[in-house]
Amino acid sequence: MVKGYPEHISLDEANEIIRNTFKGRVSEHCVNIKDALGCVLSRDIKAERNVPHCAASAGDGYAVRSSSTIGAASATPVKLEKGLFQWVNTGSDLPTWADSVLMVEDSSTDEDAETLTVFRSLPPSMNLRPLGEDVMAGQIIAREGDVVSPALVSLFLCAGIESVPVVRRPKALFIPTGDEIISQAKWLSDARQKSGTAAESNSLFIEASFKNWGYEIDIAPILPDDPNILLDKIMRGAENYDLVLIGAGSAKGRRDHTLEVFERAGRVLFRWLRMKPGRPAMAAEVSSKPVICLPGFPMSTAVVLWSIVYPLLRLLSSKRTVDERSQIKDALGCKYTLDTKLLLQHSSQAGMEEWLRVQVADVGGTIYSWPLTSGASVLLALADADGMAMLPPSSLECEKGSDIEVMMTKDVDLSRRAMFQGSDDPAVQLLTTYIRRRGGDFVSRAVGSMGGLGECHVAAAHLLDESDGGYNDSFIERFSSGKKWERILVFYRIQGIIVKSGNPKHILKFADLCREDVVFTNRQPGAGTRVLFDYYLKKIGRCPADVNGYAQQCTTHMEAANRVSSGLADAALGIKSAADALGLDFIPLTEEPYELVVPEEYMTHPGIAALLDSLKDEEWRDGVERMGGYRWPN
């Protein structure tokens, strides 16, 4: 069978199909001017009254007959008797006998206000706001297609207009689906959910986005994976709403009936986009209404919402569009763009538009950006990103230093932001808030001790020198290349073996990690903790092949501890605070110095100054002490 719809199309093609299908499908209604804010006018609007409706004084002063002021000047003032002048405020009307307003500064009165001394000769209509100065009755004051602004609402009232014809704002329905999806109330009510389930969280993202955009959306109850129920709900949704969104699998999963349902319900417009994430998006026309299938992973839902649904909402509300990409910025809440250099090499998939969630920092006058994870399932990366970048389908290997335009979604003060790279530590993660309270800002990349020194304002290291058992010296020396560094010893921390609560495998010493019945979880190459592990391994004369799970990599202490906690591993090497945080047992091995390394030139950087000052913050130090496993230097 030949498919009646295109597959694997570009975002632009998808939007063009949608535009061509649903253009002009709008209806108008009359709304009170207060409710018209943000709506598109469906007709020209004419003033029903003159504004102002009578000539009025344009300032505070005296209404006079201009002819009575002839010849008046500072040197030759003219005196007017009572009855020939009258006080008027700005906006007041003039008595019928007066034709001009004398400003208060061009006059003086005696105590009883019996006479007025005039220091200036006035022509007729002086300081007078003429009738209709603002608008005149019958004048077109707003046009079909104009978006109603605060100024227009106010002007409508002044011009005697109570309601205006506007394009009806589209109303959307979101239908979450999936047997594995747990409702929000149920999810929150019990922390111990079954495996294989997930919270119905996308509707929160969608609702919040609609709220930010000023559109209404209803959220339907979660539907099970049953094509007949889904079909019925879509058909009814298309009858009652202007736009239906389905949160459903549209990949090749066995329970993904959406395509079949779309085919039964109406006409499929397209299936799958050449976009990453967001690839499994799908659209249909059902009872003349658009139905969009949003892929289930949060980042996939987000990008389809921004790049397909938001433009569609604008189309359905008759909002003019100057440029397709500017709509995406609007949708994101992007306030400004930054031209940045890519901090690390990035491989993009050929032929796919790719969305990157990036963070930014200005290091030494170069604004760098780096992508956070590319996983569509990772919501934190979306929350943490400073902005978004879109790589066009033509991008393949983006070298370090490539130009990347970032659509900024957060207000970042680059001049006050310190960028941290290096060894991960939960105590350091606590610092951000204290740095911010001191007017600085802080962004960190956990890249391990060896990855730290480079394009950053501050690095952290706890690197053991295997040759002499010392820490950091030889490493920093190797990297210094003539540069001057300041070293700040923050604390000593205890490294050891993290094991399950109760230590069921009776792991008592390092050599136990080589036992056959013990599954270990390792850290990434370059991490100080891995260097330490390798050092101990060598010391007892064993090799990586002797360790079950040596190849399994975590990038933070907490991640490693978590693998132990959840039973994916029996043991990990890590710091005591990570074990404590998850209620795990801990066998101490050694204490290591944790040092910050700051290039001398950045010691006065506002972000670094705030960071160094934060290290003395009592509240932070209390927090670190409560975490356990740290010791302050003397």
Place this chain on the structure above:
Amino acid sequence: MVKGYPEHISLDEANEIIRNTFKGRVSEHCVNIKDALGCVLSRDIKAERNVPHCAASAGDGYAVRSSSTIGAASATPVKLEKGLFQWVNTGSDLPTWADSVLMVEDSSTDEDAETLTVFRSLPPSMNLRPLGEDVMAGQIIAREGDVVSPALVSLFLCAGIESVPVVRRPKALFIPTGDEIISQAKWLSDARQKSGTAAESNSLFIEASFKNWGYEIDIAPILPDDPNILLDKIMRGAENYDLVLIGAGSAKGRRDHTLEVFERAGRVLFRWLRMKPGRPAMAAEVSSKPVICLPGFPMSTAVVLWSIVYPLLRLLSSKRTVDERSQIKDALGCKYTLDTKLLLQHSSQAGMEEWLRVQVADVGGTIYSWPLTSGASVLLALADADGMAMLPPSSLECEKGSDIEVMMTKDVDLSRRAMFQGSDDPAVQLLTTYIRRRGGDFVSRAVGSMGGLGECHVAAAHLLDESDGGYNDSFIERFSSGKKWERILVFYRIQGIIVKSGNPKHILKFADLCREDVVFTNRQPGAGTRVLFDYYLKKIGRCPADVNGYAQQCTTHMEAANRVSSGLADAALGIKSAADALGLDFIPLTEEPYELVVPEEYMTHPGIAALLDSLKDEEWRDGVERMGGYRWPN
């Protein structure tokens, strides 16, 4: 007496005083995550659960034991019996015996799914979303000072968080005051309001602005000009709200008690700004709360709202501010800025920050901007503006061609916008909508026939040549300077004398306009209608001094007709449609050709193409015919 507060200060000084006075005056409360959108977190937020809470499949495929796939490849597939594989969807959990997921494309099954053929050897944990991949229990997922985004709301749910501590959103009260102010309901109920009154329209602008910004405001009933009542209301407002705005005179008017009331209620922070408009702004601290006095003219209210109130709202909600001026852009709803050249010379007042409401057009590759009226009372100019420009206090004479940065508040497609200059005509004013329906855009400056030709895409003229009684030829020739112009005869229109309904002054012929008992209203120099008037005047051997009101200038036909309608004049020269629109009488004098003049190079400009096509639009032509006084060319 020495005043305890600064006067006539700059905007930056005013904002600094406010910042120093009210910084840190925030309180926190816990809100449901759904209500936290847009709020600022008052503490760090830690995940209460792992996300995902169990390891899950990262794709659709088969859960297998990795060890059972050893050696599998396309050339050497491995067959697995039933029980050794199990279908899993994306997000599903794995059976306990499985440790990896085989993607569907790396496998095949027989009809009955009794055996699975594996084409790829898998390591452990392949295609598996590890527990805590997104966030780990105990991890900080958002920080004090972060604004809650749609992604955060969603992430909070996933991480098991139901409510979060946020900075309380400030709530404002607006108090309109003034004996002359008419409530909205009363204003709309009767089109014949007393002179000297005005609608309470500012509250609509303020409410709409707050709505766009996402802040709450209550509107108090209108207060009379009574200092005691005002004092009481301010004191109670400061008790119950975080911010009180007063719409009140703060100039030198006799009824302007606001300063006195501020002094009695609390501490005046500043009075008057070096800003135009917005000069009479004032601020006080009352019961530790900010109270801002908004000057009464709409544009003055608007600029103080944008530049003082909006930053204050951000301050009271603990929103970080990178750059003062970017807040103003936010407040305006500015989406982008344009670098433009000033189309006409503009004189700015020394030492004053000046706000300009501007329109923009791209003519021949230069983006021009021109200010609309500078009158603070003119609301239409605010509604009509494409954006705002701020001239710094140092600006004095801005020559034509000066660089002006425009903060754009509307989406303008410069490539499709035709700019019209020249003779005003109500029928032409109707065209915009038809041009827009054809994908073009249209902006016009009524500068009179003689002012038209120049920096524009299209001009219009009906200029009488006094020497030969012909129209336009000699004028266009004079301006052409080698350029080629296309001339489009749009219609003939009847010019004549506009008089009051019933013609009470019995004005029957042109010479009657020179009668002593007749007050005339004229058009501006350069207007074709004025040229016509002068031609007739000369023809009957009279001079301007013989005409009562010759010096009185209107810039459009409607404005002239309106002066007649409202009794400010007995007669005006103008077109029949203007008289008809206001139900006035009309004495025809002549019929003149109204021509559009387009430089040849712009004939294919999308805006001009749409304009020329619109001239054939039946709906527009019907509208013009209904206006009366026009005749189409044969």
